[in-house]
Amino acid sequence: MFENLSDRLSGVLDRLTKQGALSEDDVKTALREVRVALLEADVSLPVARAFIKKVQDQATGQAVTKSVTPGQQVVKIVHDALVETLSGEGDPGALKIDNPPAPILMVGLQGSGKTTTTAKLAKRLKEKEGKRVLMASLDVNRPAAMEQLEILGKQIGVDTLPIVKGEDPVAIAKRAKTQASLGGYDVYMLDTAGRLHIDQELIQQAADVRDVANPRETLLVVDGLTGQDAVNVAEEFDDKIGVTGVVLTRMDGDGRGGAALSMRAVTGKPIRFVGLGEKMDAIETFEPERIAGRILGMGDIVSLVEKAQETLEAEQAERMMRRFQKGQFNMNDLKMQLEQMQKMGGMEGVMGMMPGMGKMAKQMESAGIDDKIITRQIALIQSMTKKERANPKLLQASRKKRIAKGAGLEVSELNKLLKMQRQMGDMMKKMGKMGKGGMLKQAMK
Numbered sequence: 001m002f003e004n005l006s007d008r009l010s011g012v013l014d015r016l017t018k019q020g021a022l023s024e025d026d027v028k029t030a031l032r033e034v035r036v037a038l039l040e041a042d043v044s045l046p047v048a049r050a051f052i053k054k055v056q057d058q059a060t061g062q063a064v065t066k067s068v069t070p071g072q073q074v075v076k077i078v079h080d081a082l083v084e085t086l087s088g089e090g091d092p093g094a095l096k097i098d099n100p101p102a103p104i105l106m107v108g109l110q111g112s113g114k115t116t117t118t119a120k121l122a123k124r125l126k127e128k129e130g131k132r133v134l135m136a137s138l139d140v141n142r143p144a145a146m147e148q149l150e151i152l153g154k155q156i157g158v159d160t161l162p163i164v165k166g167e168d169p170v171a172i173a174k175r176a177k178t179q180a181s182l183g184g185y186d187v188y189m190l191d192t193a194g195r196l197h198i199d200q201e202l203i204q205q206a207a208d209v210r211d212v213a214n215p216r217e218t219l220l221v222v223d224g225l226t227g228q229d230a231v232n233v234a235e236e237f238d239d240k241i242g243v244t245g246v247v248l249t250r251m252d253g254d255g256r257g258g259a260a261l262s263m264r265a266v267t268g269k270p271i272r273f274v275g276l277g278e279k280m281d282a283i284e285t286f287e288p289e290r291i292a293g294r295i296l297g298m299g300d301i302v303s304l305v306e307k308a309q310e311t312l313e314a315e316q317a318e319r320m321m322r323r324f325q326k327g328q329f330n331m332n333d334l335k336m337q338l339e340q341m342q343k344m345g346g347m348e349g350v351m352g353m354m355p356g357m358g359k360m361a362k363q364m365e366s367a368g369i370d371d372k373i374i375t376r377q378i379a380l381i382q383s384m385t386k387k388e389r390a391n392p393k394l395l396q397a398s399r400k401k402r403i404a405k406g407a408g409l410e411v412s413e414l415n416k417l418l419k420m421q422r423q424m425g426d427m428m429k430k431m432g433k434m435g436k437g438g439m440l441k442q443a444m445k
């Protein structure tokens, strides 16, 4: 796939001798690589150009912080500039839903994930904010779409407006408003029809609905994997209908997130949420840092480290990083990691943030290792002696049996745990090497 930007930069820049400040040549050399990375991440050329220009002006002459390389320094500057560009004002997750019932209009192309996102947001509003939500499908051309919303509604325990055959979208929107008022709902969500391409009829329909519903929020749902197309779609929708924010779906896929940067730069509209899968919980508030990390091709190591910092003593974290960089990873480390995982919202939460770890998390899942047994795994580790924990290779068959028994588990569980420790050790070693390219270490400062 893509070559990691930090590897690329360290290749180019770590050979440079360290000076007190970034020279124009250093910056230029580095930014050539950054530009390629941006384009590979699907950032449009004009946006990439403008961005590079801005960073170049900022970076030239900037002092190189002690103990980092010019390459790392540039990555940091680029990262910060990305975050700045991606950030909107205020909390992207705060929907304007005062004055009940508050209408939210959902627009977008067919297949963008609009209906799924409508239901995901409804569930979020219900569970996180305790709101009563009514959902209505306005897709009169596709009865299947109306049924889909109804099915999702049942699944998440959110009411949908009963389907009346032959009604037009404006009539449905009016009925939704009436029902929402009479039924004491806080929010009603209007899932408009999609088309494969933008056409006059689609836009007119959405505009008509907008005019009767007077939505507090008009959220445009776009497929984050479609790159530049997504940006064109956003421009057009915003032009014709006016949107208050964008939801980027399929950010769980291989897309590098460049669409987010282009979208923000071109339309000026804030990205509010990202869709991270098909499940109803797979939606998150947009975090510029995460996308910046992704565009730079460094997973979310930065935010992972930040999260770790919150929960770990700084000193402990540093010791841990130093050990990992040397490729040391024993049962004590694994135990600490497992405990961290519990704190950070389970395996998936942590793994998803590290490059290449998503796949590993899936492997572990299929190997039967999941959050439920983290507690048991910790128990297994606790049953080991100090020596065994430091060097699990010492474990003989008879000891394994005793330890498993002590924790009330099968030996196979212990073997799985040992495999996990080896795999994670290998991976940490790799990351340690990358750490020379410094994000891990640098982010600890």
Ligand code: GDP
Pocket (backbone or CB within 6 Å): 108, 109, 110, 111, 112, 113, 114, 115, 116, 117, 194, 248, 249, 250, 251, 252, 253, 274, 275, 276, 277, 278, 282
């Ligand atoms: P609509 O035509 O815009 O209403 O699109 P749907 O909501 O029907 O979604 C189309 C397909 O995309 C469905 O199979 C969804 O499960 C899937 N989908 C929606 N959002 C996401 C997402 O964030 N990630 C992934 N992987 N799939 C998604």
